[in-house]
Amino acid sequence: MSSPHRWLRPDVLSRDALASIVVFLVAVPLCVGIAVASGVPAELGLVTGIVGGLVAGAMPGSSLQVSGPAAGLTVLVYEAVTSHGVAALGVLVLATGILQVGLGLIGFGRWFRAISTAVVHGMLAGIGLVLISSQLYAMAGASAPGSGLDNLAGLPDLFARITGTAALSSAAIGVGTIAVLVLWKRCPGRLPGMLPGPLLAVVLATAAVALFDLPVATIEVRGLIDSLRLTGLDDFGLLADPGLLGVVLAFTLIASAESLFSAAAVDRMHDGPRTRYNKELIAQGAGNTLCGVVGALPMTAVIVRSAANVQAGARTKASRILHGVWLLLFAALFPAVLGLIPVAALAGVLVHAGAKLIPVTTIRPLWRDHRGEAVVLIVTALAIILTDMFMGVLLGIGLAVAKTAWEASPVRLDVEERDDRTTVALSGSATFLRLPLILDTLEALPKDRPAELDLSRLRHLDHACRTALEAWSIHHGAATAAVPEADGAPREAALAATAPDSRGPTPPGR
Incomplete structure (x- = not known):
């Protein structure tokens, strides 16, 4: 894999092409579902996936990890869009991209590896809990109250209100989607590895809605071009609001940390070239800069699609570039397909994704062997639920620093x-x-x-x-x-x- 033109070899290109199709099939429901959960048009999720493949995928940094919209930023994007409007999203993502490029140029990328893993796991656990609590409302065809704490507190009332044909049908589609995702991986043979679970679950849910004519809400389609909003110079005036500057910093911290932690995980999955962290941070920044220009969702490297890429036999960056090509063709040629997808099915996909963000299996051994790390994880997750993403992560980092200082000063x-x-x-x-x-x-x-x-x-x-x-x-x-x-x-x-x-x-x- 040392030759820069190795991807031109027919055997390598064929493996990369097959891998790119697998990644594309995984990416479509996730890109669309994350966009809908973020409160923006579904097409913007596809745009971020396209930029992740064609721009970040073509740049140096990591060879096999795939970039696109991430579930980890869904809650923060939704809060920003709800508070400041979709029009503010472009300049927030643009500023994030510029900041990431600057950090990469001054060599700051490697320092993101110094962030406590307990803070990162706590951040993901908090995101997962907030994501689950919000998407359960979408599964039932209802609107979430708002903050993570309000969403959790309102769940008993939500379950009591699931009555009537529409609510029961929507809940059944959501629960069925989760059941397919859980059971599909347990199927014997190679089929689960060849056909992505999220795609299968969404296809089956869509078919069930059409076959039984269920009164379930589907995705609203606006068209790729109509969904884009170019960011102008006047939009930069919004950054005078200290609250929006905090959102930019949160976007930068979370997107960068998630991308570089993903890179470290993907590097352990293959024996090819290792990630160059500063260059990868620049690539993520370049992608987010372009996403910000067109008003799309923020982009990070995503472990689910990256793992699918490696497991499908990808050898070079050609696979992730091609996955961006397939997303572009799908968005341009088959936009009407999106209008058939039930919202409850996408909510089920995200509930399942949120559950995987919670490190259930690691908390008990962590509490037994490294209690201080477990406390940092739990406090970070709870702080995100009780306050917001930015304050939760800051509190987690501060607590991790205090713990380290205490342990280092006997x-x-x-x-x-x-x-x-x-x-x-x-x-x-x-x-x-x-x-x-x-x-x-x-x-x-x-x-x-x-x-x-x-x-x-x-x-x-x-x-x-x-x-x-x-x-x-x-x-x-x-x-x-x-x-x-x-x-x-x-x-x-x-x-x-x-x-x-x-x-x-x-x-x-x-």
Whole structure:
């Protein structure tokens, strides 16, 4: 796979062409379903998939991962469209793309790998729960109340309101779609690998609606050209709103992290060239820039379509480019087909996709072996449900940093009775996080004996601890002790102490 023209070989091109058809069949229901769930015309999901194949797919970075609209951004896009209108979507995605390109050019792509996996899994779990709660309403032919918490709280009432032919038919189509998706993968033989489950489920649901003439809502078709809205210079004025700037940052963080984590996962599936993270970030940015220009959905690399691409035998980037070609031909030649698809079926596909975002099987072992990581995951997911995507991710990152700082700053206090004085020897890293423990130990020392601090074994002493220890030392009468500087080198400082009724300070040089 080292030759740049290897994809021109007939044997490689034939494998890539077959793989591209599989990816196309997986992509169609997902692109359409994500667009509908995001509150925008269905055609915009196809446009993002087309750009992901033809633009991001042709650029250097990752060789086999596929880009398009992602379920992970559905909730955030829906909130942005609901709050600011579809007209604002283009400039948000455009700004996201430009920011991604800039981050890739300055070499920031590799730093996205430093994001805690617990935060990422928590983010995906929160997204999955919010996605499920919103799409259950669509499965029942009802409108979701709004926020993730409101959606979850309203589910009992929703289930009680599933009465009448229309609601029961819609729910049956949604549940049937999920059942097909779950059972299809368990079928023996090679057929499940050749025929994507989402496509089969949507086709069967569409056929059932047509055959039994069910009163179920179907997708509203507007036409590819009519769905596009070019972003103009005047639209950039919307970014003066601090709230929209926050949405751009959230788009950038989530889309970039999801793309680069997907790249790392896809790299483990094949033995071809590894992903060049900065170039991949630039490719994602270029795709989002174009999506923003035409007012389409934001784009990320998506693991489901990428895995299908690898498992179908793809060898080069030609497969993902061709999948974009097939999406373009479908959108241009067969747009009326979209109008036959029931909304409840797409909602069922997204409920199934949302469930797969929740790491159910990993939470228990994570809680057993790495409880702090499990807490970060759970808090991030709950914060997304209770607030919004951006605040939830920020809280998760902050909690992960605090946890790491706590674990990286262990301090040990050894209290020894030496002759006529008490010596407290500190070792490790004395930071503000451990200050309560340190001060509690010092304040518990006997008041009638001279006391001394030995700080010579500390690897690090931050400013907060230094200030607190100096204040404690001065309050008890000063002596000398070795103290690490900020760079770790020791110095002499008045941080040893005696009790107020002692015989006076220890002479320098003790």
